[in-house]
Amino acid sequence: MSDKTSFPAVSYDTDARPEKRKNESIADWLGRQIVSGTYACGEAIPKEMDFLAETGISRGAYREAVRRLVGKGMLVTRTRSGTRVTPREKWSLLDPDVVRWSFETGKPPDWYIRALYEMRAMIEPPAAAFAAERRTEEDLQLFRDALHAMRYCDMTEDSWHAADASFHRAILVGSHNPVLHSLEAGICAAVAHTTAFRYRDMSNPHTRNPVDEHAAVFERIEARDPVGARRLMTELVDTALLDSRGTTVFDLGLPTLKG
Amino acid sequence: MSDKTSFPAVSYDTDARPEKRKNESIADWLGRQIVSGTYACGEAIPKEMDFLAETGISRGAYREAVRRLVGKGMLVTRTRSGTRVTPREKWSLLDPDVVRWSFETGKPPDWYIRALYEMRAMIEPPAAAFAAERRTEEDLQLFRDALHAMRYCDMTEDSWHAADASFHRAILVGSHNPVLHSLEAGICAAVAHTTAFRYRDMSNPHTRNPVDEHAAVFERIEARDPVGARRLMTELVDTALLDSRGTTVFDLGLPTLKG
DNA sequence: TATGGGAATATGTCGGACAAAACATCATTC
DNA sequence: GAATGATGTTTTGTCCGACATATTCCCATA
Secondary structure (H helix, E strand, O other): OOOOOOOOOOHHHHOOOOOOOHHHHHHHHHHHHHHOOOOOOOOEOOOHHHHHHHHOOOHHHHHHHHHHHHHOOOEEEEOOOEEEEOOHHHOOOOOHHHHHHHHHOOOOOHHHHHHHHHHHHHHHHHHHHHHHHHOOHHHHHHHHHHHHHHHHOOOOOHHHHHHHHHHHHHHHHHOOOHHHHHOHHHHHHHHHHHHHHHOOOOOOOOOOOOHHHHHHHHHHHHOOOHHHHHHHHHHHHHHHHHHHHHHOOOOOOOOOOOO | OOOOOOOOOOHHHHOOOOOOOHHHHHHHHHHHHHHOOOOOOOOEOOOHHHHHHHHOOOHHHHHHHHHHHHHOOOEEEEOOOEEEEOOHHHOOOOOHHHHHHHHHOOOOOHHHHHHHHHHHHHHHHHHHHHHHHHOOHHHHHHHHHHHHHHHHOOOOOHHHHHHHHHHHHHHHHHOOOHHHHHOHHHHHHHHHHHHHHHOOOOOOOOOOOOHHHHHHHHHHHHOOOHHHHHHHHHHHHHHHHHHHHHHOOOOOOOOOOOO
């Protein structure tokens, strides 16, 4: 285990959020280790005793962290056999934490980015259609606030990305489908990270503020036009996918699911 | 807490799966309590000490169970404040465990069933289209096995429902989108439970073996026809939704997301 | 070779103690 | 009287050490 990045033994609390509980910090660190491939899928991670010896963490805190990841389908524990990393197709790949860990530990694999785009293309257009049918006045205000921020912020600012995420969040919330709403955090994390990745090169001709396309979707939702909202939302996601294809290599064949 | 259904103190291991670990059993029991509304969203669940006193469980096992549910977004813990049930929109409503708990603890609310159908209608048709483009020979065999079992099993048998679930699983696996694949367990749980609910009345004229419609989808996938596969899959899900509308009350207005 | 039983080992459970954080209360101060 | 700050209480968070349980390994035996 010495060749792996070991959990910061003493000064782990110098992170961005020192207020986090220890078991949460460990879960974060462990999750990042796993998604970044430090431990191969199907293989065992170091046994508890080794972990505690290296990190100085107590067994209870470590075990609670492991339980978090077990709940996300990333780990399985068996008496005597040890704790193993689950094959990737068992992971909750739309879980907000998993998305965040994947994008915060370097560029995630192309098959993952592509799969997330495909999910957006499946989910966001019909969600916009539902929103057009069911949106309330409060929902509309969420859209207006997000669009206003998108229009008057520079795309290089974090606030612009936050506004973009808020717009897509408003779509899912406005759909008034609770299951869709529950995917909000994961989808928005995917939107935010894939968009940031897409717009990292500001000299690219595709890099322009897409606020008008967003406003067009909103206008159809406000007009209670499900068909129009779905069509414009489809164009929005397709444009994003095409732009991304222009700046990265997606033609790697089918994604490998074998772990 | 005495008025709530308390965790079986001593004979909890007489359940279906005595081989389960205690912390898993507790998580199952706690999850069922929460989805069945024993503890209102936003309100605190009994504090650890009370729990341990009533059940005889050790604190460590209980806390590990709580961590599982925290990972699914159903609970939040705060020092001194206690442990609270999260608002429903924060739950992972497509998590296999959440779906299972919801359907195994009595009939889930109509807004949940409807939302799951809407998710199926969003996800399964495009998944079928992807499967038509990307399916391998092994994928096709999964379809054939499932269809064969559906055709020659009686719809009252559990094996028929297992075959039905296998067919829908084959759609998601055959899509070769890892994120879709990761939703497999949750979607299939939704399919299985909503279908069992829909076919519970065998005297209903809608209650007939839909194997031919399934076979038609497979035929389009085998023929590498994404457009046809998507269209037939849409019809399949729409039929299921319409049949369900005929046997239950769905017109309850918009779902309430306020918890 | 097959098999049965015991040793080894990793996770699972238990109990108790103390730490830390958040809330409540009350006294102090302006 | 309102804002401020010290103090105590309560609940979750962390740590430690011991033992239980399940599974694998290994060897003796038939």
